[in-house]
Amino acid sequence: MAEPEMTAGDVLAFLTLTDGLGARVWLDGGWAVDACPGSQTRPHADLDIAVRERDAPALVAALHDRRYRPVPRDDTTAWNFVMGDDGGHLIDFHVIVLDADGHGVHGPPENGHRYPAPALAGTGRIGGRTVACVSPEWLVRFHTGYAVDDDWADVSALCARFDIPIPEDYRRFR
Structure with a gap:
């Protein structure tokens, strides 16, 4: 049986x-990687x-009305959580607060995690629709600093x- 996936139609319905x-949302992760050049390269x-x-609260409530429920994970927090439905559709939330300079503070400010303002300036296209997404440069930066595995295809394409x-983390794949 095939793994459930989020199709372009699912993304457009969500938007x-x-x-x-x-x-206001910005696509991140794999769909942002595909939106930046404007074509889907792999299933998500x-x-x-x-x-x-x-x-976030209104969006969570609207998804709840559409039969989405929290998906428990080890890293679930108030600023990083997943909601899913019975069909296997998953939305991974990264909750941010925009500061005065337009940076998206992700989690408690003392943790130092954020989406710098240039990261939130990206646009892309899915199914002919222009979408807000993390910029290509920051998608690449966000894919570094941890054990590199199947992200090589995304990073090399960007x-x-x-x-x-x-990035240095990926040079061994060339």
């Missing part, structure tokens, strides 16, 4: 929902989003398409 709520098990903290130097 229509966020539009209706007036919620989930949809990663950065969402403003003030928009680096080639947007003329970004390949």
